[in-house]
Every structure is written in C-alpha cells, then in structure tokens.
Amino acid sequence: MSIPQAKQMRRAYSFDEVAIVPGDATINPAMTEVGFRIDHLEFDLPIMAASMDAVVDPTFAAKFSEMGGLAVLNLEGVQTRYENPEEVLEELAVAPPDQATTLLQKAYSAPIKEHLIGQRVKEVKDFGGVCAVSATPANTKKFAPLAKDAGTDAFVVQSTVTSARHISYSEKGLILSDLVKNMAPTPIIVGNTVSFGACKELMETGIAAVQVGVGPGSACTSREVLGIGVPQVTATMDCAAARDQYYRESGRYVPIVTDGGIRSGGDFCKSIAAGADAVMLGSVLAACEEAPGRGHHWGMATPHADLPRGVRVPVGVDTTLSKVLHGPTSRTDGTENFVGALRTAMGMCGARTIRDFQKADMVIAPSIKTEGKQIQHAQG
DSSP: OOOOOOOOOOOOOOGGGEEEOOOSSOOOGGGOBOOEEETTEEESSSEEEOSOTTTOOHHHHHHHHHTTOEEEEETTSHHHHOSSHHHHHHHHHHSOHHHHHHHHHHHTTSOOOHHHHHHHHHHHHHTTOOOEEEEOHHHHHHHHHHHHHHTOSEEEEEOSSOOSSOOOSSSSOOOHHHHHHHHTTSOEEEEEEOSHHHHHHHHTTTOSEEEEOSSOSTTBOHHHHHOOOOOHHHHHHHHHHHHHHHHHHHSOOOOEEEESOOOSHHHHHHHHHTTOSEEEESHHHHTBTTSTTTTEEOOTTTTOSSSOOBOOEEOOOOBOHHHHHHOOOOOSSSOSOHHHHHHHHHHHTTOSBHHHHTTOOEEEOTTTTTTTOHHHHHHO
C-alpha cells in the first residue's frame, strides 16, 4: 500500500495564544530604551500609524510625529482625490451600515489628482511633521517621484501581499532595487508579507523596512474573502528570522514592523517579543479625537470596485492620541498608554532595549487571558 505524499501544515499562533515569560532579572521601566530607526530616520517610539484615511490626514500625521511616531498618509485615498476631503469623510461617517461599502466605492472612484500628492506632503512638512506616504505597487512608479520632489521623508509600497518577484502583463513592472536607487536617499518601506523567504528577498532589494501582516486588521476581510493569511505572532517570528539571517549575511539591519491585529498594549508587547522592531496601529488610533474617521475605520481594500475585502467598522471617539500612546489612563483593558505597557513589560523581562526584548522567551498559552479570571468574566 502506497503512502500518499500529503501536504504538510504547521501550527501558527496569534496574540491570544501566546505569552511572554518574565526574565530572570528585572529593570526599572524608566531605564528602558524604546526608540526606532528606519535608515537615517530616528523616532522616539516604535509605533507607526496605518496609511488609512480614517486614521491619517496631514494634521494627524504632524501630531503623531510630534509625539515621537511615524504616520503614513495614503496617496490613493480621499486626501488626493478631493480638494476638500472633509466633506467626503463626513458623508462616509454618517452613512448607514448597509450603504457604507457602496458609498466608499463611489468615493474612491473619483480620479486621483496628482497635484494633491505634493500638496499633502507639503502640508505635513509645513505642520512640522516627518512625512511618510504610501502607494500600491501599480502606482508607485508614477507617484513616488512626485512625493520625493515634494520632500517626503519616507515612501511606503504597500498592498495586501507584496513580493520581490511579481509576474504581470507589464513589460517592466515595479523593480524594487531600481526604486530604491531612484528614490535615494528617501527610505523605501515595503509591505505586506508574512513568510521567511518573501521577507528576505524583499530585504535583498535594498529596501529600508518591511511591514508584516496579511489580513489581521479589524476592518479587513481578506482572510474571509481570500482565505489568505498567517497569524501575527508566527508571521512576525518568521520575518524576524529572515531579518536576522539577512543581517548575518549582509551586515545591514532591516527593521520589521508588525502591521495589523494589535488591539492592546499586550498585543504590542507580544509583537516586539516575537521579533518586531515596531508596530503599525490602525483601529486603535481611529478612535482618537485627532483621527479624521469620525468614529469609523475602514481599510484600503474596503472600497475595491470588484472585490471589496473590508468593512467600515465603528470604533467610536473615546480617547486621545496622547492617552493611547502615553496615558495616563483609568482603563484596565490595555487600550491606552501603549508606551507605558511596553516599558513595563520590558522591565519585567530585564530588557533595556528593543533588541533585548526580542530575546525574551515566549510560551504557547491559549488560556493566558482567562486563567483565574472567572469573576472578571462574570461581571461582563
């Protein structure tokens, strides 16, 4: 009897299934160092704001920069399709749930006005912010030079899945190594990916950072529509292994950014312990008073004309950017004071730096959030 050569699968883990092991030594959280670097750009916080229209506009980008992080402005959203995007954002915010996707599709069918690319970049810069902008691979060759000429500090090439080897009908598609050369000294960040091989190949093109995550975001339905994705802890660990292998081979350190699915300070800390150098936040920031979404959040694939892969989700407006990042807070669910949570967790693991914290032990612990918490759950 022959034995079938079946496809092999391995177990992958999400945030709720793992925990960080405290260290053998501890350190005062105030002594921890949580800075983040992309090429020559240095930031006080290892946090990026997602390039989603409900999260980032020029005003928000500048404010986020002032607080130590890096916000990414979507060059294919309402900010570059409309001279006055506020009117469109208001219409999208008040739309009934059953009409939201249709209205999003209509709003995003308006043509992109290329002069607004430079204008939005200059607005961020004029407000005193470090500016990062994003475009899909299909539009990068056209939009990247416009953003560079306007003075953007970083450029993000972003789609649901981006690889260094893309086959298309185009005679000469987007070649990342050429983009890196043509955009120098502007750093190129690329996402998204989840595997060791794809991540390492992206790094070998000369890019400055990689975003990790396919489908975990609260507004994204790619995993349901396409069946594609890898839970974030496993994806982060695999891409961190690629980063470290590439560093051993080349001597060049390329940071990875866990992008999506992070709902609390605990998820943030687990991302870093799994190997991330920084994280990208979306829905958490969309709930801030400073965000342009007016209490709603949607992803970049939500308004796709043929195959929407997202929904508009209500997040409310119940916090501020300062509270989310630095507190103080009276919440007990970890949705505010992310930086305080990171410093405290690093202290408990004896990790002075992010690189130290990446070495913390982790365990598979699916009951970590429920063990001994019956009274809490009974209270609702």
